Amino acid sequence: MRRSTQQTSDEVKHPASGALRARTAPRLFRAKRVRREIHATRERLYDINSRALSGARELDAHSGRVLKDVNNFLAEMELAANPKWSGSVAEAKKLITNTIGGASDIVTRPLKIGRSLKWSGLVAYVDGMVDTEVVDRDIIGQLEMAAGLTAPPTTDDIAHAMSSASSVKTSAQWEEALVEMLLGTTLLFVEGASEILLFDTVKYTQRAITDSKAEPAIKGPQEAFSDITQVQLSQIRRRLPTPDLRFESLTTGKYSHTKVQLAYIRGLTNPALVNKIALRIGQIDRDWVQLGNQISSYLTQRRMTLFPVVRITDRVDIVARDLMQGKIAILIPNDPFAVTLPNRLLDFYQTTQDYVFNFWESSLIRILRFVGLLAGLYVMPFYIALTSVDPDLMPTRLLLTLTGGRIGVPFPPVTEAAIMWIVVEVLREAANRMPQQLATPIGTVGAVIVGTAIVKAGLVDPVVIIGVTLTALGLFTTPTFEMNGPWRWIFWVLVLGSYLLGVYGIALVTFGLIGYLASLEVFGVPYLAPIAPFDSSGLNDSVVRFPIKWLDRRPVAFHPLDASTTKPAPPDFDRMDLEQWPGSVD
């Protein structure tokens, strides 16, 4: 208010500015009226107590927020009515302030374009997401010093005048420009121009590329994905420097505007699969997409499937290998885990390490994984079935030994298993949440101390400790994390079956499980392939891994256009039609 008064006195001193006075007179009148009202309000406020004063302050702050909301609403209405920029810099500034809400990281900076022209312009960007050095030096610096511009300068003139600026594109649409700005693009508004200039000045703060923590390997590649999409793409390109490697960018998420990258090998991956997945991603109706898992749940029809159908990995080499098998990889910004699909059950048991060692060692590791899985799934259910329901199936001496061990244990075997499993899960979860330096010793010490204490307390039979330990170790031999959960669920179903119906219950659950797995199909790829349907050529990289030289065929389950890994064949264009895709694309 004081500022208005000052202005008024200045105008009185300069009678030449009559037009200005005439224009400002109504505002001055309104300002004086507001000042009088404020004085009157203050005098009234002196009479009320401090509590009421605090309430009044809250009301004032609230009214401020309401005012902002009203401004935002009006700006959105204006955007809806006029989706294109009108060419006014002042309007641009007002709109940016009102739509984004005057956030502290939004920088709007007026400038004068041209060394001699001094034409009005405005630069807008998000602080922290752009390379400010590029903005200052290559955009603002060059624009202010640009020569040879004529009034009004066009966007082409501006683009030509900036020789060292990064890639630039134009758009007249407000919506697009604002979203680009929030993703790290710098906007340039030139007074009177018909379009906004968008400069790619993105520069994120990123983590260093580290080893894979989710799928560590003793030998072989160790590199994990970065958070930044561009870096992820370059990481894949380094492994597959072929012009056939394609990245398709698809945007999803109403608020997140997530730019999902669809990676595949042209001439290898079946286009029907690419089309279907691109279609499904386009159909995602979410306002916020941040994780690969969010996308993967929209890709298949059977969303309640217990078993994973997509592989989520942070290993670059796995993604490169999957691409070379005819699969598709999906990269999500800010998520260092890529999604690959479609997958068979066996794919979750294949790791890089399997191809680093020789045939004998790799096959042994693979066999051990499956043996571990079977032991993990069946040791405890059989123990429960034999000690609770079907003791007649046990050899007599074993029965007597087990019975002798169980004397004095107060719980039935199923309860013992539950107790021990809870202990194991709690230790595991605690070890996961602890710093790495503490996790291993505390996990080990915890297991030993708790296990010993439980046995000494007579709560659990020592055989159960052995069984649960075998179960935990056996189930964790699964190399992919997403496969652990389903097997743990199945373990409990088996335990329940064994408790209710004994060995018959175990057989029943097993047959049900095999039936379920055999019925599972992902984008037409049978989950149990190459075992069901049987494909002898696919068995060379299944439970055992044949010598590398023999792995000369890609899995036919993925319907690759080129099945041979040795002789490049011309793409089979007959198979590129969606109608040609075998089975239901599900």
Add this chain to the structure above:
Amino acid sequence: MARKRRLARRLAALGLGLSLLASLTGCWNNEPVEHRELVMAIGIEPAPHHEIKVLLQVPTKEGLIQLPGAAGAGGGGSGTDYFVLNGTGKTFAAALSDAQNHTDRELYLTQAQIVMFSTRLTADQFNTLLDAIQRTPTIDEDVWVAATPTVEKALAFAPADSKHIPGLYFTTVFNCAVCENVQLGQRLWNIYQYQYSRRRDINMPYLLLGKQNFRLNQMAIYHHGRVADVLTPGQSITMGWIMGRPTRGTLSVKTHVGTVAIRDIRGRSHVSLRMVNGVPRETISVNLKGQLGQLSGENENLFHNIGTVESLTSNMAAQKMAATLGTLQQKGLDPLGLTLAYVWQHPELFAKPGSVSHFYERMHIRVRAKIRLSNLGGKT
């Protein structure tokens, strides 16, 4: 919304179905093994007032804990490693029920190793018992059987090599080819087989108490449900040869080169029946293998005369077998089922047991034995 409701309905139906399934399994009756009375041996003997007495050998907790591998393994025997549970009743089921009333734990009979029948059981009791046991599904048909005059003492007797759980003695003794002189083990289903054929007398091991272990080298022959004869150890070995059972007995034969001992005689036999002038002629051909064990005296030409030795040995074995079969024939006992071939040729005789007995009495039994000596070892 409708989809969510549909899903909720499906989940509710699935939950209800699973609950019903769980309720139908009878899982609430499942007792862990440590809450069951694990019966290791079953004994059956007659009781007063035409009742039968069932005796069940059950390991105690202390006995189980002291087993190798169990939680308290390593301790010495306390003398209370097992006990014998009794039950009496008119029927086998009633006797079992009575025994069940003497303990608060569920009787678990499936792991029983042996059923011991008292030789004092009457024919009616024995036959009824076999039917009753067969109708008791918790008793495994693979269980061993034995006849003994002293059931209670036998069940309370602890063999030296199986002190903690005496019943376990039978898991080794009958599964071990060389533990006894002749392998006499018979399982319950063998007995059923004999009983239903009605033309073959039941044989089972005759169990006596020794100083350290049970004595299991005699064969008891049942005729119409009663113990009609107990073969001597020698006769039992001879019957073992005919039946193809592993034997450990030694056959000593005096030859012109000295006394030769043949051991580990075993083989197979074949029975053929011919009618010659209305007289049945049963020929039992036994092909045996034996091991030359010991030779008393010195003779360097033994190897040149091995054929002679085999011939002499075969003759002696044939004589022994024929003598045993002759004794059994005189008593009207037919543990080999020699009349079966005849009865199958004349089915009308199934309903006429008397005529078959008469046929058996007239039967001319001839034994042809051939022993081939192999693995010439021992002192030569």
